[in-house]
Amino acid sequence: MDGGFKTILADPPWRFQNRTGKVAPEHRRLDRYSTLSVDEICAIDVASIAAVNAHLYLWVPNAMLVDGLRVLEAWGFRYVSNIVWAKRRKDGGPDGRGVGFYFRNVTELILFGVRGSMRTLAPARSQVNMIETRKREHSRKPDEQYELIEMCSPGPYLEMFARYPQDGWTAWGDESPEDVQPRGQQHKGYSGGTISRVPRLEPNVRLDADFAEQLGTTLRQQYEAGKSIRQLTAETGYTIARVRRLLEQAGTALRPQGRASSSQG
Numbered sequence: 669m670d671g672g673f674k675t676i677l678a679d680p681p682w683r684f685q686n687r688t689g690k691v692a693p694e695h696r697r698l699d700r701y702s703t704l705s706v707d708e709i710c711a712i713d714v715a716s717i718a719a720v721n722a723h724l725y726l727w728v729p730n731a732m733l734v735d736g737l738r739v740l741e742a743w744g745f746r747y748v749s750n751i752v753w754a755k756r757r758k759d760g761g762p763d764g765r766g767v768g769f770y771f772r773n774v775t776e777l778i779l780f781g782v783r784g785s786m787r788t789l790a791p792a793r794s795q796v797n798m799i800e801t802r803k804r805e806h807s808r809k810p811d812e813q814y815e816l817i818e819m820c821s822p823g824p825y826l827e828m829f830a831r832y833p834q835d836g837w838t839a840w841g842d843e844s845p846e847d848v849q850p851r852g853q854q855h856k857g858y859s860g861g862t863i864s865r866v867p868r869l870e871p872n873v874r875l876d877a878d879f880a881e882q883l884g885t886t887l888r889q890q891y892e893a894g895k896s897i898r899q900l901t902a903e904t905g906y907t908i909a910r911v912r913r914l915l916e917q918a919g920t921a922l923r924p925q926g927r928a929s930s931s932q933g
């Protein structure tokens with residue numbers, strides 16, 4: 669990488685404490701991408717490739733906010749603000765398909781840091797610090813970020829840990845070359861579109877974990893709105909066992925059998 673980048677966007681492969689959980693990038697079966705420790709991320713010499721006056725947009729998982737601030741400083745920037753990505757459903761409501769140990773996360777954070785002295789560009793003053801879009805595959809960030817950044821910060825632009833090339837940007841990352849198929853992309857069925865009606869499934873077809881999670885969440889919403897497992901079974905054509913499994917995988921608190929939901933009237 670050459671030096672002189674005035675704006676750097678980075679989405680590091682953060683290593684979560686729970687490396688076997690389904691959210692973890694290196695989950696054995698889902699095998700999304702390899703990760704780095706916070707020390708390893710801090711050790712990347714970003715200072716020598718950034719311009720003297722530069723902006724940094726650093727994605728950080730909610731659980732690792734403190735580590736994010738450490739990395740930002742280690743790279744030679746000081747924290748000044750942040751941008752929230754609010755994940756929305758098609759109907760505009762918060763996308764509750766997220767995960768989280770303490771809360772169900774429907775937001776992700778970009779830390780904004782400055783090196784030296786450089787204000788944001790004039791259009792940034794009317795730019796709100798929020799991106800509201802629907803989400804896509806695991807860890808895939810919204811394309812709207814590029815437009816926002818280009819409006820607020822000057823080039824040359826560098827994206828670190830990039831997966832997909834972007835016009836006008838230098839991309840760096842082990843999955844960024846055009847001939848590399850990002851590993852996470854193998855997991856289809858989680859393309860960002862919401863499912864309003866569930867698809868037909870053959871009884872024994874195996875479901876990709878992300879797809880099962882998405883289906884489960886759709887069923888959960890209907891179940892929590894008052895539908896019974898029997899109704900869901902009739903409507904979807906799935907077996908009772910599959911409906912129960914999908915609901916359980918989506919973390920649904922099942923009602924005692926035979927008990928109608930109070931919201932059903």
Ligand SMILES: C[S@@+](CC[C@H](N)C(=O)[O-])C[C@H]1O[C@@H](n2cnc3c(N)ncnc32)[C@H](O)[C@@H]1O
Pocket residue numbers: 679680681682701702703704807808809810829830831832840841842843850
């Ligand atoms: C969180 S993902 C980036 C996702 C991307 N921003 C997107 O929206 O699709 C992190 C990326 O860093 C890559 N990566 C992991 N370890 C790396 C390393 N040591 N050097 C370069 N890239 C690495 C991973 O393969 C993965 O593509």
